[in-house]
Amino acid sequence: MPQVVLRGRKMHFDDKGEGFPVLMGHGFLWDHGMWASQAGLLSSKFHCVCPDLWSHGESDPLAQDAFSLERLAQDHFDLMRALGIQKFAVVGHAVGGMWGMRLALSHPESVAALALVNTSAGSEPDAALLQYSGLLDRIEAAGAVPDSVAKALSALYFSDATLKDNPALSTGFTVSLSRLKAANLPGLTALGRAMFSRNSILSSLPQIACPVLVVSGGRDRFYPPSESGLISKSVPGAWSHVIPDAGHMTPLEAPLQVGGILKRFLSTLQPS
Numbered sequence: 001m002p003q004v005v006l007r008g009r010k011m012h013f014d015d016k017g018e019g020f021p022v023l024m025g026h027g028f029l030w031d032h033g034m035w036a037s038q039a040g041l042l043s044s045k046f047h048c049v050c051p052d053l054w055s056h057g058e059s060d061p062l063a064q065d066a067f068s069l070e071r072l073a074q075d076h077f078d079l080m081r082a083l084g085i086q087k088f089a090v091v092g093h094a095v096g097g098m099w100g101m102r103l104a105l106s107h108p109e110s111v112a113a114l115a116l117v118n119t120s121a122g123s124e125p126d127a128a129l130l131q132y133s134g135l136l137d138r139i140e141a142a143g144a145v146p147d148s149v150a151k152a153l154s155a156l157y158f159s160d161a162t163l164k165d166n167p168a169l170s171t172g173f174t175v176s177l178s179r180l181k182a183a184n185l186p187g188l189t190a191l192g193r194a195m196f197s198r199n200s201i202l203s204s205l206p207q208i209a210c211p212v213l214v215v216s217g218g219r220d221r222f223y224p225p226s227e228s229g230l231i232s233k234s235v236p237g238a239w240s241h242v243i244p245d246a247g248h249m250t251p252l253e254a255p256l257q258v259g260g261i262l263k264r265f266l267s268t269l270q271p272s
Helices: 032-042 069-082 095-106 126-142 147-157 160-165 167-178 182-196 202-207 225-234 255-266
Strands: 003-006 009-016 020-025 046-051 088-093 111-117 212-217 239-243
Touching (some): 009 032, 009 069, 020 032, 020 095, 032 046, 032 255, 046 069, 069 095, 088 095, 095 182, 095 202, 111 255, 126 182, 147 167, 160 167, 202 225, 212 225, 212 255, 225 239, 239 255
Parallel strands (some): 020 046, 020 088, 088 111, 111 212, 212 239
Antiparallel strands (some): 003 009
């Protein structure tokens, strides 16, 4: 995989296709590969740049105190500048959507469109924050992802329909958690804490001037359609799609549907 050096660390990314650039940010505990289906479809018309987050995939780990969503937004902006790309669309899943919104707000001249998948612009509810912090505590204490935590995460990430009809997704996820590099775990849990303790930016969303797409899974246990709907209502003219039986991993649970929605949305771009 190609790489760039940012903040003295190597960020790896997959680079596919030609055309208008699309920066695709994956979710927490995954890597660029979660976009394989959608990037394969889009690459016939777009230049897809799919990085691995710090402490994920092949990218280097960061120190535990080096994470904030605002800093992640700037890092991804710097990635595109390092590649010589001045204007681009952003597609972000979960934490990818969180830093994607902040990137659209901090660099409006560069973000031509913003697609937000299974994400939130609000702060985490107290009960959810307590639950997710507890899972991160257990990972830190064990120096690994215990089987019980992996099973709890799988139940959160996938809908009941997916767990029943496509168990390979859940199995593959739990196996990937067991293979996480020990050196990545401190930064990974720090990123999780930065994500879950985020401040709400709902009041800032009307400032986003580019086209916005919001995609949610009808069975998403992290950020259900009611949460995604707050984004749609805050951005005038936003596109909104709910995929009824999908959970938090809508791009994996309904890959063709998500790919088709993204392609239609991005095909409306008329970049200057």
